[in-house]
Amino acid sequence: MFYRAKNGSVRVGNSEMDYISFGNGNRDLIMLPGLGDGLTTVKGMALVFSVLYRIYAKEFRVYVFSRKNHMQEGYSTREMAKDQAEAMATLGISKADVIGISQGGMIAQYLAIDYPDLVNRLILAVTSAKPNEITEEVVGAWMEMASQGNYRDLMIDTAEKSYSESYLKKYRLFYPLLGRMGKPKSFKRFLIQAASCIAHDAYAELDKIICPTLVIGGDCDKIVGPASASVIADKIKGSELFIYKGLGHAAYEEAKDFHERVLNFFMR
DSSP: OOOOEEEEEEEETTEEEEEEEEOOOSEEEEEEOOGGGGTOOSTTOHHHHHHHTGGGTTTEEEEEEEEESSOOTTOOHHHHHHHHHHHHHHTTOOSEEEEEETHHHHHHHHHHHHOGGGEEEEEEESOOSSOOHHHHHHHHHHHHHHHTTOHHHHHHHHHHHHSOHHHHHHHGGGHHHHTTSOOOSOSHHHHHHHHHHHHOOOGGGGGGOOSOEEEEEETTOSSSOTTHHHHHHHHSTTOEEEEETTOOTTHHHHOTTHHHHHHHHHTO
16 A cells, blocks of 8 residues: 655754654654664655555554754753654644654653653653663764764674674675765764763653553663663553563564564554
C-alpha cells in the first residue's frame, strides 16, 4: 500500500525544526532519533523513512522530528522537550504515542514528565536517565573527534560501539567509505547535542511519568551501559522492561522483532 510521505519544517522559537511524516492511521506516533541527528537532520528523508518504518503506517500518522536547526550553547534535553512540545502544538498534535531512541529517549523522558497530557504511551529505547561513566567516556571521545573534524574516526567508533560483533564482521569492509560521505559543514550542532547527552539527568523525576511505558535495552550496550534500561524501569511505576540478549546500542536496528514489539505495545 502507498503511504504519502511529507518533508516539512515547523517554526520553534527563533528557529526551524525539520520533520517528516507519513502514514494513514488515525493515531499519532512521534519518533525521536538519537545523537546522529547532530550530524544530519531528517530533512529530505520522508520517502526513505516511510519505507523503513512502513509497519506503523497503517495504524498511525507517523512523525519523525529532528532537533531545531539553530541551537544555543548549553541547550539541554529538557529544553529540547519543551521545543518538541511547541512543535507538536503548532502541528495540532494534542496527544501521541512516543518512542525515543538513545538521546531521543532522553528528550522523551522530559516530554512525558513536563507535558504528560501530550503522551499516550511511551517507549524508551537504549537510553539513560542520568550521567554515567560509560556515556561520559564514549560521548566525550566523540566530542574530541568532532572538535578535530575527524569524521571518519567518529563514524567508525560509533559503529564499533553500537553494533554486535557478528554484525560488524559483515560491514567493516565499508569503513573506508565512511569518511567520504555525509560529513557536515560544521560539527557545532553535534557538539551541543553530545554535551546535552552527558549532562542529561532526569532520574529523580522519572516517577512523574504516569503513562504506560516500555523500556528496551541491550545487555551489551557500550554507549549508555547495559544497566541503564533496568535503572529507568525500576524508577517508572508500572513500566515494562525488555532486554535484548547479545545486542548493544543498535538493538533497534539489529533485532528483527524490534518494530513488531513496539507496534504491539502501542496497539494494546
